[in-house]
Amino acid sequence: DAKTTQPPSMDCAEGRAANLPCNHSTISGNEYVYWYRQIHSQGPQYIIHGLKNNETNEMASLIITEDRKSSTLILPHATLRDTAVYYCIVRAQDSSYKLIFGSGTRLLVRP
């Protein structure tokens, strides 16, 4: 499975954009990048996923570099409720479709 590398922690001010980076330099051509977040003591929540093109939904935007070796999750207007651990995951290549979680980024949104 392709590994991902994320900074252990970040913070941003409420109302500002939060940009969370992820490196996945060993990603294969048919592997998707998924982003999930986990608020304390809850199950992970799906945010967004993409393959090559940039993606946007009601929660966030996903920017994937042209070489696909890194991506950035953007929360355009962070709120206090966005404080969570954010996981960037590259889906396994084999048919098991396993999601293997890395250590994630702990995002703290400051008032």
Next chain:
Amino acid sequence: GAVVSQHPSRVICKSGTSVKIECRSLDFQATTMFWYRQFPKQSLMLMATSNEGSKATYEQGVEKDKFLINHASLTLSTLTVTSAHPEDSSFYICSAKTGQGADGYTFGSGTRLTVV
């Protein structure tokens, strides 16, 4: 959207007893479900992949005789922690793949197991 219900949300059991955790897909059929374990301040660790109608596939280092997984229907997978010990105390989370291709995965709300 796809919903996965996990029950119970928290359980306390005595050392040596067994505990069953249920994971149900409420509005879709899940041929594949996943079980994770999470210790405090750590990431989720995949324990096993549960396949409907067949044996589960366990990750390396996970004892299959201790963590029994049954996926007898398209909407229910269960994880039984047998002969639980205090070191089994953890947050257990299930997940289901919601469709084909690049579809997402839906997670349950987790079960906090405390073995005393």
